[in-house]
Amino acid sequence: MMRERRVLSPYTKSVLHYIALTIVSVIWLIPVYAMIINGFKSNLEVASSPVLVPPSHPTLSPYMAVAHVLETPIINSLIVAVIASLLSTILGSMGAYFFYVLSNSYFRGSGMLSNFLFSLIALGTFIPYEATLIPLTRFIVDINLLNSYPGLIVSMLIFYIPTAALLMSLFVTVVPKSLIEAARLDGAGDVKIFFKVILPLVIPGFISTLIFIIIESWNNFFLPLVLTTTPSMRLVPVAVEAYTGGYGTLYNETFAVATLASLIPLIIFIFLGRYFIRGLVALGGAGKGV
Amino acid sequence: MVEISAKSVYKIFSKKKGEVYALKDINLTIESGEKFGILGPSGAGKTTFMRIIAGLEAPTKGELLFDEKVVARNGKVIVGPESRNIGMVFQNWSLYPNMTAFDNIAFPLTNMKISKSEMRQKVEEVAKVLEISSVLEHYPRELSGGQQQRVALARAIVKSPSVLLLDEPFSNLDARIRDSARALVRDIAEKLRLTVIVVSHDPADIFSISNRVGVIFQGELVQVGKPEEIYNSPKSFHVARLIGEINELKGKVIEEDGKNILSIGNLAIPISGGYRGEVKVGIRPENLRLEEEPREEGWVEAGKVRVKITTYEGGHFKVTLTPLGDDQEIIVFMDKIPKEEEMKLFVRPSKIMFFKY
Numbered sequence: 001m002m003r004e005r006r007v008l009s010p011y012t013k014s015v016l017h018y019i020a021l022t023i024v025s026v027i028w029l030i031p032v033y034a035m036i037i038n039g040f041k042s043n044l045e046v047a048s049s050p051v052l053v054p055p056s057h058p059t060l061s062p063y064m065a066v067a068h069v070l071e072t073p074i075i076n077s078l079i080v081a082v083i084a085s086l087l088s089t090i091l092g093s094m095g096a097y098f099f100y101v102l103s104n105s106y107f108r109g110s111g112m113l114s115n116f117l118f119s120l121i122a123l124g125t126f127i128p129y130e131a132t133l134i135p136l137t138r139f140i141v142d143i144n145l146l147n148s149y150p151g152l153i154v155s156m157l158i159f160y161i162p163t164a165a166l167l168m169s170l171f172v173t174v175v176p177k178s179l180i181e182a183a184r185l186d187g188a189g190d191v192k193i194f195f196k197v198i199l200p201l202v203i204p205g206f207i208s209t210l211i212f213i214i215i216e217s218w219n220n221f222f223l224p225l226v227l228t229t230t231p232s233m234r235l236v237p238v239a240v241e242a243y244t245g246g247y248g249t250l251y252n253e254t255f256a257v258a259t260l261a262s263l264i265p266l267i268i269f270i271f272l273g274r275y276f277i278r279g280l281v282a283l284g285g286a287g288k289g290v
Numbered sequence: 291m292v293e294i295s296a297k298s299v300y301k302i303f304s305k306k307k308g309e310v311y312a313l314k315d316i317n318l319t320i321e322s323g324e325k326f327g328i329l330g331p332s333g334a335g336k337t338t339f340m341r342i343i344a345g346l347e348a349p350t351k352g353e354l355l356f357d358e359k360v361v362a363r364n365g366k367v368i369v370g371p372e373s374r375n376i377g378m379v380f381q382n383w384s385l386y387p388n389m390t391a392f393d394n395i396a397f398p399l400t401n402m403k404i405s406k407s408e409m410r411q412k413v414e415e416v417a418k419v420l421e422i423s424s425v426l427e428h429y430p431r432e433l434s435g436g437q438q439q440r441v442a443l444a445r446a447i448v449k450s451p452s453v454l455l456l457d458e459p460f461s462n463l464d465a466r467i468r469d470s471a472r473a474l475v476r477d478i479a480e481k482l483r484l485t486v487i488v489v490s491h492d493p494a495d496i497f498s499i500s501n502r503v504g505v506i507f508q509g510e511l512v513q514v515g516k517p518e519e520i521y522n523s524p525k526s527f528h529v530a531r532l533i534g535e536i537n538e539l540k541g542k543v544i545e546e547d548g549k550n551i552l553s554i555g556n557l558a559i560p561i562s563g564g565y566r567g568e569v570k571v572g573i574r575p576e577n578l579r580l581e582e583e584p585r586e587e588g589w590v591e592a593g594k595v596r597v598k599i600t601t602y603e604g605g606h607f608k609v610t611l612t613p614l615g616d617d618q619e620i621i622v623f624m625d626k627i628p629k630e631e632e633m634k635l636f637v638r639p640s641k642i643m644f645f646k647y
Contacts, residue, residue, distance in 0.1 A: 182384040187372045187401035200388035
């Protein structure tokens with residue numbers, strides 16, 4: 001005798017799925033919601049009403065008041081984050097290609113060398129910024145780049161090139177080895193193989209990595225905190241932390257600053273998000289290159 | 291064109307369990323302009339050998355020479371793959387998926403110093419010969435298997451390589467278009483007077499393209515010769531089976547009235563030659579016939595056999611027989627289904643191959 005099993009109808013199942021998804025999304029969105037609505041409250045209301053209650057008389061004045069405060073930091077952040085993430089993603093991708101070629105090379109011990117270097121880089125990715133505070137600062141001071149764009153960019157490259165190499169390795173290794181061999185037999189050098197054959201095939205992965213690193217570098221708080229000395233060089237996260245209003249903490253304005261600061265990564269994600277997802281999908285489907 | 295010679299080439303892979311010999315002491319010279327076939331079962335080392343020729347692997351020991359110039363020696367590649375001027379068609383064709391057929395074919399030319407117009411002219415020339423002019427603007431994924439293979443071939447020959455390597459080039463094609471693809475490759479190679487090396491486990495590829503064959507078994511080059519030579523007088527039973535269908539039979543040679551008779555179960559075949567006692571013989575199906583089929587001179591009656599099963603295969607019937615009182619299986623091909631269950635079997639004694647027991 002078969003035991004009777006209760007089977008959920010497909011309809012009930014999908015309803016349950018959506019309920020679960022909704023709960024998770026709500027939990028994730030509560031802080032964002034609080035940040036946005038509190039920016040629309042007056043200074044009095046933000047202090048007197050509960051944090052999750054929407055404003056009774058919404059006002060734009062906090063946003064107006066802080067807009068100019070973020071102007072310079074946003075420009076600084078854009079310069080640093082865009083240059084640092086583009087450079088680190090390109091160099092990291094080249095690194096990933098190098099490791100892929102090295103691990104497939106016929107030279108004796110090249111596989112071991114590749115593994116060793118790769119582990120070293122992976123380790124580099126997981127070192128906390130704080131642990132490198134003194135040597136990093138000394139290094140940046142020694143090369144005379146403290147409190148400058150190049151200094152910030154160099155310090156970010158140190159951390160994000162390994163991250164990009166690690167992420168891009170996942171995508172590059174999906175490209176069949178025989179394509180590289182074919183290109184080599186066709187007389188192409190490594191630089192050409194990378195730009196003409198590998199890079200076009202890993203574009204979704206490249207964009208995913210780029211977005212990830214833009215957002216990481218945009219949100220990085222520690223490096224700009226220790227490597228900048230003047231307010232004019234501040235990046236967005238430091239500016240947000242430093243903002244307390246004129247003569248005391250104005251919570252509504254702090255919330256407004258935080259909202260504005262989140263806008264840029266949000267816009268990037270909205271425009272490039274589908275590539276991000278596509279990159280991850282390509283990875284899961286073991287992207288058939290041939 | 292180039293003459294390629296391998297001098298005691300070894301390829302040894304170090305695995306956890308010890309060393310694996312992929313190639314053992316290969317000595318071979320492939321003449322300039324020759325069409326050379328490398329035949330072997332999968333895992334025999336034939337692809338490894340081809341990759342060493344291409345420069346994608348280095349021989350662990352030994353030397354590889356192109357026109358008497360050392361290109362690789364003792365684990366070192368001296369002339370890299372990009373400088374050997376090799377055209378290669380990979381088993382899966384390895385077309386660049388991000389480029390059109392035109393760009394795929396033009397890719398080797400972009401690495402040479404030639405003008406855009408000359409490049410276009412060369413690509414169009416090759417495309418015309420291979421009849422793919424109409425699909426040059428398509429991406430590989432939009433092409434049929436046969437077209438993809440032609441594009442891969444075009445990419446390999448467009449730079450006028452000194453040697454064309456073909457790695458199981460037809461195994462990914464439908465049986466239907468395989469023969470025309472083979473004919474095409476042979477004609478192109480003939481027309482361009484290329485040195486061709488084709489690696490395959492399928493004797494049909496070898497017969498259709500090459501005029502000399504090397505058989506590789508477990509990393510060793512066991513026999514080199516013309517295809518028909520290897521077909522008719524293989525050095526071992528393994529080689530015989532690799533290059534075509536063959537019946538492997540155990541029998542006994544006895545003397546009767548001053549004549550040597552090979553006896554397999556109830557079958558008795560008069561033979562010449564000094565074999566005695568227990569023997570292992572190989573008889574190709576075309577040298578066996580059932581009584582219904584027409585026969586010329588040179589066929590002798592061997593005795594009665596029982597028909598076990600008949601199947602249809604590639605245009606004719608494949609009949610499995612057994613001698614009476616013996617359970618060894620014998621395969622013959624026929625144009626029609628055998629009528630009776632017990633029939634007389636005829637054989638061409640001169641074509642029987644004897645192997646070491």
